[in-house]
Amino acid sequence: xxxxxxxxxxxxxxxxxxxxxxxxxxxxxxxxxxxxxxxxxxxxxxxxxxxxxxxxxxxxxxxxxxxxxxxxxxxxxxxxxxxxxxxxxxxxxxxxxxxxxxxxxxxxxxxxxxxxxxxxxxxxxxxxxxxxxxxxxxxxxxxxxxxxxxxxxxxxxxxxxxxxxxxxxxxxxxxxxxxxxxxxxxxxxxxxxxxxxxxxxxxxxxxxxxxxxxxxxxxxxxxxxxxxxxxxxxxxxxxxxxxxxxxxxxxxxxxxxxxxxxxxxxxxxxxxxxxxxxxxxxxxxxxxxxxxxxxxxxxxxxxxxxxxxxxxxxxxxxxxxxxxxxxxxxxxxxxxxxxxxxxxxxxxxxxxxxxxxxxxxxxxxxxxxxxxxxxxxxxxxxxxxxxxxxxxxxxxxxxxxxxxxxxxxxxxxxxxxxxxxxxxxxxxxxxxxxxxxxxxxxxxxxxxxxxxxxxxxxxxxxxxxxxxxxxxxxxxxxxxxxxxxxxxxxxxxxxxx
Numbered sequence: 383x384x385x386x387x388x389x390x391x392x393x394x395x396x397x398x399x400x401x402x403x404x405x406x407x408x409x410x411x412x413x414x415x416x417x418x419x420x421x422x423x424x425x426x427x428x429x430x431x432x433x434x435x436x437x438x439x440x441x442x443x444x445x446x447x448x449x450x451x452x453x454x455x456x457x458x459x460x461x462x463x464x465x466x467x468x469x470x471x472x473x474x475x476x477x478x479x480x481x482x483x484x485x486x487x488x489x490x491x492x493x494x495x496x497x498x499x500x501x502x503x504x505x506x507x508x509x510x511x512x513x514x515x516x517x518x519x520x521x522x523x524x525x526x527x528x529x530x531x532x533x534x535x536x537x538x539x540x541x542x543x544x545x546x547x548x549x550x551x552x553x554x555x556x557x558x559x560x561x562x563x564x565x566x567x568x569x570x571x572x573x574x575x576x577x578x579x580x581x582x583x584x585x586x587x588x589x590x591x592x593x594x595x596x597x598x599x600x601x602x603x604x605x606x607x608x609x610x611x612x613x614x615x616x617x618x619x620x621x622x623x624x625x626x627x628x629x630x631x632x633x634x635x636x637x638x639x640x641x642x643x644x645x646x647x648x649x650x651x652x653x654x655x656x657x658x659x660x661x662x663x664x665x666x667x668x669x670x671x672x673x674x675x676x677x678x679x680x681x682x683x684x685x686x687x688x689x690x691x692x693x694x695x696x697x698x699x700x701x702x703x704x705x706x707x708x709x710x711x712x713x714x715x716x717x718x719x720x721x722x723x724x725x726x727x728x729x730x731x732x733x734x735x736x737x738x739x740x741x742x743x744x745x746x747x748x749x750x751x752x753x754x755x756x757x758x759x760x761x762x763x764x765x766x767x768x769x770x771x772x773x774x775x776x777x778x779x780x781x782x783x784x785x786x787x788x789x790x791x792x793x794x795x796x797x798x799x800x801x802x803x804x805x806x807x808x809x810x811x812x813x814x815x816x817x818x819x820x821x822x823x824x825x826x827x828x829x830x831x832x833x834x835x836x837x838x839x840x841x842x843x844x845x846x847x848x849x850x851x852x853x854x855x856x857x858x859x860x861x862x863x864x865x866x867x868x869x870x871x872x873x874x875x876x877x878x879x
Contacts, residue, residue, distance in 0.1 A: 384411040387498075390426055390460075391416045392437035392449045398488065402436065402465065405491045406498065419444050423452055432460055434498060434505075439466035439473070439485075446477060454481045459508065461501035465494070534638035535559050539571075539621070541594060541631045545587070547571050550632070559617070559639055561610040577606040579614075586619070594631055597623050603640065616644035676730040684726055691719045741769040742777040743804065746784060750802055753788045759797055761788075765804040772811065773868045779841045780813050783849075783863050786838055787815045795819025797858060810847075811867045818858040822851060838863065 387410035393399045399416045406412045415430070417423045418441065426432075435453055437446040446464045453462055464477055464485040474485050483504070484497045536553040548571050552564040566573050575583055582604030589602045600621040605614055621635035698712045738745045743765045750761035784802065791797055797819030805812045835851065838861075842849045847865030854860040 384409065386411045386413070388412075388431065388433045389414045390423070390432040390435045392418070392423055392435070392441065392444065392446070393465075394418045394438065394441045394444075398438070398465075401491065402494070405494050409495050410498075420448055420452060423449055424456075427452065427456055427458060434461045434463065434501065436463045436465055439464050439469045439477075446482070447480065450477070450481055459505070459512075461498075461505045463494075463497055463501060465491075534636050536636045537567075537634075539633045541590075541633075544591070544594065547590070549574070555637075559608075559615070559637065560606065561608040573609075577609060579605045579607065582606075590633075593621070593623050593633070597625070599623070600633065600635070603644070615639055616641045679726045679730045684723060687719050687723045687726070691716060691723075694719065738774075738777060738781060742772055742780060743767070743769050745777070745781050746802060746804060749781070749784060749788065750800075753792070753800070757792045759791070759800055761800045761802060763802045763804075766806065770806055776811065776845055776865060776868055779845055780811065780863065780865070783838045783841055784813060784815065787861050790835075791815075791817050791819065794822075795859065806867055809867055810864050813863045814860065815862075816854050816858060816860040818854070821853055821857055822859045 387406065389406065389412055391399055391402065391414050393402070393416055396416075399414065403412060403414045406414070415426055415432075417426055435449065435458075437449040439446040446466070450462055453460060461484075462482050464474070464482050465488055466485065467488040469485065469487070477485060483501045486493045486497050533555070535555040536551075537549055537556075538551040540548050540550050542548075549567045552567045554564060556562050556564055556567055560567075560574065560577060562573055562577075578586060586602055586604060589600050592598065593600045600619060600623075602619045604617065604619075606617055607614055616639070617637050618640045619635065619637045621633035623631055623633045626632050694712055694716045698709060698716070701708050701712065746765065747763050750763045753759065754761045788800070791800060795817045797817035799818045801814075801816045803812075803814040803816075805814075835849075839849045842863055842865055845865040847863065850862045850864075852860050852862075
């Protein structure tokens with residue numbers, strides 16, 4: 383099938399119009415609408431759509447140049463071909479300059495079809511280019527709108543020499559964030575660097591230099607002083623570098639105002655620091671109180687019980703076997719005194735084992751033996767040295783963590799063996815407890831009632847240390863506590879005692 387072709391023809395000769403239709407009809411299913419004057423052509427352009435306009439150069443009161451003005455003046459980008467029987471080269475050149483696309487002599491109509499095909503292709507190419515240009519303009523406008531409404535500054539910075547930067551593009555967000563117009567930054571890049579606080583400015587230069595050397599992205603936070611108000615703001619700059627022709631470097635990215643989040647972060651860090659200090663103070667006070675109560679139980683109540691037992695024994699000697707009922711009461715009273723003394727000893731050890739006064743290693747060995755006796759779980763202690771100098775706070779914290787760990791093993795692990803290791807260096811003390819039980823899963827650590835592990839972590843954090851929980855091989859759990867090694871002298875010097 384022949385392709386359709388709608389032709390608007392300005393021609394006063396019906397014969398010439400028929401010849402043209404026959405010529406075109408050999409290749410197209412042509413619809414030819416002939417007009418002879420300007421009014422008819424204008425009406426045809428308004429009311430219908432056309433693929434191409436063909437016009438005779440000479441017509442009474444009308445002609446190709448008038449038809450061309452109608453077409454182009456009306457905003458129609460239709461291919462325009464002049465067909466003439468007597469048209470000189472000068473006139474053809476003038477017509478082409480005025481906007482005609484081609485011309486064909488009537489005595490050589492064989493050129494008409496190639497001319498039509500060429501102009502149709504060119505017209506299609508122009509339409510495609512116009513659509514592409516329109517889409518590009520729309521996308522550019524959309525991108526510009528997004529950039530201008532971005533809550534920050536989108537910019538491109540270029541460096542032709544190390545340490546020298548120029549802003550090749552800056553979005554309008556600079557007016558709100560930096561209180562500087564885009565034109566100022568693009569013409570004077572130092573205007574931005576002058577807003578940076580001195581330590582932060584040097585730090586940004588270091589980041590930019592490293593990025594230039596390694597082509598690594600930049601992720602930097604620092605403070606700027608707004609140009610007009612003088613307000614200090616925290617900003618986050620993120621840039622990605624690329625090398626362009628000529629060897630220059632270009633970074634594209636954005637600058638965002640993070641003042642509120644930074645202030646909240648600083649407040650949160652300070653709050654956590656205060657909370658940790660308070661927790662540490664409360665823990666120290668609690669340990670001191672526990673030690674005081676244990677001491678009073680041992681010294682006061684324990685001493686009184688010893689005196690009572692001595693008196694009971696004195697009475698028992700005086701009564702003898704003559705009063706069996708009284709002697710039985712005294713024996714029962716003596717047993718009650720012994721039982722009470724044992725309870726006081728046990729309570730005192732729970733509050734603060736006196737064995738800690740003999741050193742951390744001795745306390746660990748005693749706790750492991752006591753754990754084995756109570757639970758039947760074998761506990762192997764491996765310490766690299768018999769004893770070492772460590773401040774009381776650190777020793778108490780490590781011992782408390784060990785005791786909490788062994789309690790958890792007894793309750794949950796279903797283990798048959800426990801290994802306790804204590805290693806020291808000049809910088810750290812590491813306590814590791816490994817069992818061969820059923821292990822701990824991540825979900826157990828996240829339980830709201832998992833206070834044991836949280837307490838361990840809090841104690842270690844107060845000492846500047848860490849707690850790690852991992853699976854042991856082939857099964858079981860390994861809990862490792864690492865804290866700074868502080869001797870008694872170090873601790874007393876830090877606290878002015």
